[in-house]
Amino acid sequence: MEDSIKIIPLGGFDKIGMNITLIESSDSIIAIDCGMSFPPDNLPGVAAIIPDVSYLSENSDKFKGIILTHGHEDHIGALPYVFDGINVPVYGTPLTIAMVEKKFRDFGIKKVKTKAIKFGSTIVVGDFKIEFIRGNHSIPDSAMLAIYTSQGIIFNTGDFKFDMSPVMSKTADLARLTAIGTKGVLAVLSDSTNAMQSGFSRSERYVNDQLDRFFNMYRKNRLIIVTFATNMERVQQIINLALKYGRKIALEGDLLLDVFSAARKLGYINIPDNMLVENDMLDKCKDEELIFLTTGNHGESVKCISEIAAGNNPVIRIKKNDVVLFSSVTIHGSELEFSHTINSLEEQGARIEFQDLHATGHACAEELKLLFTMLHPKFVIPAHGEYRYRREAKRIAMEVGISSDDVFLIKNGDIIELKEDKCEIVGKIPLNEILIDGREKSKIDNLVICDRMRLSESGVVIIEICIDKKTGRCVSDLNIRCRGFLDEEKFSEISDELKDLSMKEISRFLGQGVRDERISNGITALAENFIKEKCEKTPIVIAFVTNVML
Known part of the structure; x- marks a missing residue:
């Protein structure tokens, strides 16, 4: 029997997003998910942040595969960048794999081995057996993973909730969770995103009833509905209600179109062909016949409607008496943009509704209690969230009888060693988040960001x-x-003195016979010091010294 199993999170244990966790034996490493996170506003030009996978590159001989829980960007978005230097098989449920394959095609990445796995199936990857178990989340085909190791079962929840009355999907496989719990679970890595929310999460069926109410209330208005692009259960509800009220649907948003197409091919979406309206046919529809379904991803849910509110969308222009239904929540960090968008929409005469039109995809406190009660884990490692969320998940675990000493609040890069009766942090690997240039779809150096x-x-x-x-x-x-x-007037007050100092510096270098880049470096340093002393500012200074032959 092997001495131990290691768990090493490379992301997802300090903030929402960028989820990737390694499970390691003496001979094998697997990665659970490979996600990105969305940057804050103070990183100009950065489209995404991806995890540092140097550890995988250094141990590529042991790296056996990537197992995905579901198709959200914070769980699959980093894959194209990781596959620049690492090529291992990728496993996931059918919709997840369809989305990953589309992403690889968009990046021109070929010859990646992907495998679609059905719920209830078990695969062998390196030293590990991985069982895919049906869960509930805000995207179809979300899986929980039971990872069978030499030391016991490690259970990774992925992002999950327990929806006992879903509109379209099946309930999570609670019977299988209970059966696994009777075998004895060594450790649970649990979604902690909503640990601070009491009770149970709201069912999608409740949202369906509220949407129905607004469809009925605004029968004579054009509807614009904002939701997450990947929430196909919500999209199907809207389709069903549109059919009930005799409406047609126009889809707006690239990600929505991609996911919609994949879900429809797999049979997860059912819509009559004559219900979808192409852009060139919109003028033939009356306002009361039309629904615009606009979406963004989980990091930019408000982006599409913001463009519409600003008048920058080529298809949709706000009309007086339009009704905008927000069937999504504001993502942390986009509150100001959301507020500005709401104001702009109302100024243009639109009516806004968002009360009770969204259901979270993440387990609340009572669902976490149910999870821990079913699985009876020896150890709990709260994942997927900021420290305070994971701290609350620890409190919940303690409420159902798990010792405080057996719940671990770890950080990205921590090396956790697991044995049958022992769990401890034994080391740490250094990590540096990788910034992605939005235009180039490539990695960008921190020095470039500092310059920007x-x-x-x-x-x-x-x-x-x-x-x-x-x-x-x-x-x-x-x-x-x-x-x-x-401005020109203020700059003229210092430019003459800066010119004199620069010419003296140039003359000094030329007098010493210097003709190379030392001249431009010297002028740059002199100008930076002068400007800082005079203006208390630190602009970027660029000195061009051109050598010519006359």
């Missing part, structure tokens, strides 16, 4: 001069310009 932030805060100063390479004489005037630094 400096440009946004203090602007740029450019100094140019031409020098005869042969004689060492200046053959042009010194030209100094600025952008985003000071």
Whole structure:
């Protein structure tokens, strides 16, 4: 029997998003999920943040595969970047794999082995057996994972809830969870996102009833409905209600179209062909016949409707008496944009409704209690959330009889060693989050971000001069310009003095016979110090010294 099993989270244990956890034996490593997170506003140009997978590169001989719980970006979004240097099989449920394959095609990545796994099936990856168990979440095909190791069962919930009356999907497989619990579970990695919410999470059926009420109330109005692109159960509810009230649907949002197409092929979405309205046919529909379904992903749920409110959407223009139904929640960090969007919509005459139109996809406190009671784990490792969420999950575990010493609040990079009767943190690996340039779809250095932030805060100063390479004489005037630094009048107050100092520095270098980049470096350093002393600002200074042959 092996000495131990290690659990190493590379993401997902300090904030919402970027979920990836490694399970390691002496001969094998598997990764559970491989997600990205969305950047805060203070990282200009950054489209995403992905985990540092250097540990996997360093141990590529042991890395056997990636097992995915579901198809949200915070669980699959980093895959194309990881596969730049690592190629292992990817396993997941059918819709998850369909979304991953589309993502690989978009990035031009070929020859990746993917395998769609049905609920109830068990696969062998390296030293581990992994059983896929049906859960409930806000996207179809969400799986819980029972990972059979030499030391016992490690249970990973993924993102989950227990919806006892779903509209479209089946309930979570509680019988199987109970059966696994009777075998004895070594450790549970549990979704903690909603641990601070008391009671049970709201069922999708409740949302269906509220949507029906608003459909009936606004029979004569054009409807614009905002939801998450991946919530196909919500989309199916809207389709069913549209059919009931004689409405047609126009889909708006690239991600929605992608997920909708994949879900429809797999039979998860049922819609009559004549219900969908293409953009070129919108003018033929009366307002009371039409529903615009607009979406974004889980990090940008408000993006599409914000564009509509600002008048930047090429298809939808707000009309007076439009009704906007927000069947989603505001994501942390986008509150200001959401507030601005609401104000803009109402100024244009739209009516806003969002009360009781959303159901979370994450377990609340009583569901976590039920989970721990069914599985009877020796150890609990709360995952997927900020510290305070995971701390609350620890309290919940203690309420059902799990010792405080057996619940571990760990951090990304911690190495947890598990044995049959022991769990402890034995080390830590260094991690650096990787920033992704939105335009290039490539990794971006932190120094570039620092430069962008400096440009946004203090602007740029450019100094140019031409020098005869042969004689060492200046053959042009010194030209100094600025952008985003000071207005023209204020800059003129310091530019003459800066020009004099720069010319003296150039003359000093030329007198010493210097003709190389030392001149531009010297001017840059001098200008930065001068500007900081005079203005208490630190713009980026760029000195161009061009050598010419006359």
